[in-house]
């Protein structure tokens with residue numbers, strides 16, 4: 236049996252991959268993060284063991300304990316799904332779990348998921364690249380400790396051009412904005428901050444880099460910085476109804 240490191244996507248259950256849904260439905264044990272939408276867990280067998288190792292403020296589960304749990308479960312020969320928000324290898328510490336399983340000789344595989352770094356902006360009407368506006372995007376953590384000893388060179392990042400997508404950046408947003416401006420980005424650079432992207436409670440805050448420090452943001456939020464954040468490609472209210480009516484009339488032979 237294999238330990239499957241599975242991406243749960245950004246939250247909307249419809250954004251699970253078919254492989255993820257199949258593996259969850261077949262699993263003996265599902266070990267999940269707090270970001271996984273609870274409705275995703277209803278795909279598991281009624282007799283499957285569900286283990287919540289979500290790291291929340293005040294109730295942290297040390298990564299070493301999660302690694303040891305996966306090795307323990309894997310060694311028992313059960314079908315284990317390790318369900319992680321977004322993509323397992325995008326700031327999800329999935330790489331560390333893979334290293335622990337490799338070291339213990341436990342078979343494992345990785346099922347990529349749709350990362351919030353692209354899904355949350357898209358859900359808010361922001362394309363991370365756009366012809367003539369941005370030809371690249373850089374995904375970066377705003378959490379100081381995530382990169383270990385390597386701090387992000389925000390001033391240098393300001394010189395790269397293209398879109399900057401910051402995950403886990405709420406707490407440090409004022410410092411991040413100040414360093415990007417010090418690095419040469421204009422204070423009026425558009426910013427879109429998307430909380431709980433793709434979930435019913437999705438909320439977008441539009442501001443500028445100069446105002447980012449004062450914007451009332453809460454985690455989990457994906458912060459998009461750059462000209463694309465000034466775009467809003469969300470359908471106008473009622474457009475879906477028009478589209479459905481038009482397709483219906485065309486299907487019925489109308490014009």
Ligand SMILES: C[S@@+](CC[C@H](N)C(=O)[O-])C[C@H]1O[C@@H](n2cnc3c(N)ncnc32)[C@H](O)[C@@H]1O
Pocket residue numbers: 245246270319320321322323324325326327349350351352355401402403404429430431432433434454455456457458
């Ligand atoms: C530990 S990182 C994990 C990222 C995940 N592996 C991924 O690929 O999306 C958690 C951060 O991802 C971002 N995030 C995750 N889900 C989100 C969502 N539904 N909407 C907006 N941001 C989200 C937030 O910045 C959050 O603090």
